Each structure stands twice: as C-alpha cells, then as structure tokens.
Amino acid sequence: MTESICSSSSCAQCGFRSSIFSSLTDEQLKELTVQKSFHKVGKGEVIVEQGSSINGFIFLRVGLAKLARINPDGREQIAGIATPNDFVGLLSIFSSKTYKYSIIAIEDSEYCQVDYQLVMDLVETNGKFSKSLLEKFSSVSDLLVGTRLELELRQLRGRVAFIICYFANEIYKDKTFNLPISRKEIAELIDMRVENVVRTLSEFRRDKIIKIEGTTIEILDQEKLKWIKMHG
Amino acid sequence: MTESICSSSSCAQCGFRSSIFSSLTDEQLKELTVQKSFHKVGKGEVIVEQGSSINGFIFLRVGLAKLARINPDGREQIAGIATPNDFVGLLSIFSSKTYKYSIIAIEDSEYCQVDYQLVMDLVETNGKFSKSLLEKFSSVSDLLVGTRLELELRQLRGRVAFIICYFANEIYKDKTFNLPISRKEIAELIDMRVENVVRTLSEFRRDKIIKIEGTTIEILDQEKLKWIKMHG
DNA sequence: CGCGGCTTTGATGTTCATCAAGTAAAGTGG
C-alpha cells in the first residue's frame, strides 16, 4: 500500500480535536486543516525512520504502531506500542533534532503529520493548547516508563501473560484478537528471546489458557492468565 | 537534618532561571520568588512520598535524588536519578492526581517547591515558558526511557560498568567519586540482585579495574571498564 | 550490648540464551 495524501479529512472531527486541539480557535483549526498532511500506511510500513531529522508531529488516528530502535549491534528493541490518538514519536521531539525511534505500523494505519513550527507557534500563542499538550505528553511518557518497570518485575511467563492481557484489555478490549506482532516482536518488546516466547505460548496453549489459530489468540482461562501475569 | 524554609534564596540567581524560567517577566519572577518554598534535606530524606497527592512542582537545585517506586510485594525499583536543575517527579505530574514515584535524596539536597496552580497559570499565559517546560520535560523523559533501554541491552557486568561510568562521567565528571547509593540501590536501579552487584564490584576490584575504599570509587582502568560497558 | 540493616563470599538450583535442526509459510524470479 502506498502512502497517500487525502486533504479532505477534517481536523474538526478528529479524535485529537476533543483532546489536545480542543482549545484551538476557528482560525487556528483552519490553519491546521490546511497545513497538515494525512497519510495511510499498510502494516509493516515505516512512518518515521530512526535518525531522520524531526520536521513534524505525528498524530496516529487509526491503527497501531510500534516505537522501535535498532542498536549498533543490529538488535532491535521495541520501547512501546502507540495507539490511536497517541501523540507518537514525542519522546525526544522537543529536545532532539532527530527521531530516536522508528515508528512502524503494525496494523494498517492512518496518521496526520503537522509541521513542527506550526505546533510550536500554537504552544507559544495558545496557553490552553500548551496545557493539553503537556498533559498528553505526560500521560504517554508515564505509561511508557511504567510499562517498562512493570515488565522488569516479571520473568518470562509473567511478561508474556502481561503482553497478552495488554492486547486483550487495553488495545482490543476483547478476549479474542488478532495478534498484530510476530513472536520476534513480542520478544523485542519484553526483552526476551524468540524461542522462549514461542515456548511460553505453546505452554499456555497446552495448559488450555489460550487458544492459538493462525494469528488469532483467544483467552480461555482469564483467571489463570491473570494469576501468571501477577505471580508467574 | 530537618526540613527548613529559607525565603531569602533568590529565584533570579537560580539555575532554572537560565533554562525554563528565562522567559519570565519581572513580575512573574517576583510572584514565583514570593510563592515558592525552599527546602534543605539530608541524604535519605523523602522529598516526595509515592501516592501522595500532587500539590506542587519540585525543582532540584543542589544534590541528587532517586526516583523510586515500591511495589505491592515490597520490592523497590529505582526508575532513575535526578540531578540538579532537573525538574523531578514530573513524569505523571500533568496526568495524575498523585505522585507515582517517591523522590528521595541520595545526597544532601536543596529543592524548591512551586505551587501547581502557579506553574499552570504560567503555562497558560506565557508561551515561551510553556515551550521551555516542554523541552525540559521532553529531554528528561527521553533520558529516562533511553537509559532503561540501554540497561536492558546489557547483562550484569555491563550494567554495573554502565552505572559506574554514569556516576563518573555524567554526575561527578571525575574518575574518583563517592558512590551516593548502596549496593542494594544499584541492584534496584539495574534490575539485578544485591549479591550479584557485590560480586561484580569485587570482581572489578580484583581485576584492578576499580579501587574501592569505603564509599569512594576510583576508576583505575577506564579503557577496560568502557569495554565491559559496551561488550560485557 | 544487642539488634537490624548493609555487605560479602560460597554453594546450589532455576531461568533463560544459545545452538541445532526441522517445519511451515510467504515472497521471488524464471
């Protein structure tokens, strides 16, 4: 799927409108609508390349994306998952010239890119906007750090259970869902190795805690999974 | 050492003055000076208690503090170290009612506490201030996440070497320094166990990579330590 | 003095990474 620009999408109806952009004046909103670029990308496509220079803010509207970084030794780490209405790639956005993480779609996604300068102008001129942005920024950073610390508390089985619950409860809000990432990516997200992630999933399946059919996962034993997440 | 308030300390000469408070008008600065409370705490004293309600911003002026959280099972995790001119306890400050981490002095420290509402008023009325705050916030969050990911890349020896280099290069800028935290705290910071941290330090000493005298650490073999940090 | 917390070392077992090898699935080029 190639990237396309669709200027008909309206900022007035955007999910961000009700959060960080709620305080914009009609004029500011109009400027935003005109200036922003709207993009569709397919699963696996790169939205932002690690190391490239920061020229805009990325607002994920639909889909799911991973925040990944590739280390000198070639090993990839996934810092977190960005969800719709997440203001992604933000971590270093005000303090660095380049993106420190790649943002890669893990589901077909839609996002808007807004020029860096326009947002900074809004920050300088619109106090309520600044406040909303700080709040958003704060909650996203907090979640990112909190999740990493939560993962560190657990070992293999607990981490895998944590991730399954995360997708079921936080992302899809359903006990049956299509796992959007590969086993390798789960491993990169929880700081373990593929083989051990696979082994653990197989074990959960054998113990009838989950059912795996292709990329679909169904949680069969919510209680036991939760127990493993907390104590395993 | 008990907490004391010393209203004579001037905001005009504060380190923060040159960063996030640089854009304040004389009047705003005066209001800040009058309103803020200045505190001195000794090593080990709690600056902010995890779970307490957020009523102000903490600006660390002198000293060093740890950002820690205690988990339900009693195990403590250290998310990071706050340095002077750090705007600490910020992670959840705009998005939560309570502090999610305790802030505890690990050296005799001085900090200012500014009323939450006053800062929010500044955010709403002073665009340049908002911008500075976002930049500061961004760089601190980014560093926090980046450090955790760096640690995850390494195992025991690499992590311990990383922390020693961190204190020597980033904090004290000297190859000889007083380690401000216990072995247990190092363990909590790098997600390992005390015994293994102790073993590793003993090993480094035996191999003449570092010298340990009481709480003083001297790096004897910078090259070897750096190698372990990168490849060990 | 005695208690608790921090430090240290050794011994032992668990958890996990690594290596190996095979299957399945998915893309590639003739």
Place this chain on the structure above:
DNA sequence: CCACTTTACTTGATGAACATCAAAGCCGCG
C-alpha cells in the same frame, strides 16, 4: 505456475547467567 529463497515458527538439548539460600562480618544506633 513452480522451483527457489527467505523469513517466521517450533521443539529439544545444552550451557551460561543469574536468583536464591546460607552464613558470617561489619557498622551504626537505641
């Protein structure tokens, strides 16, 4: 469309890294 390559997935076996348990020394503090 089929051989071919590549990538993801899977299981087992082995060893390395680390947690845990145990015991003793140290120090500060009531």
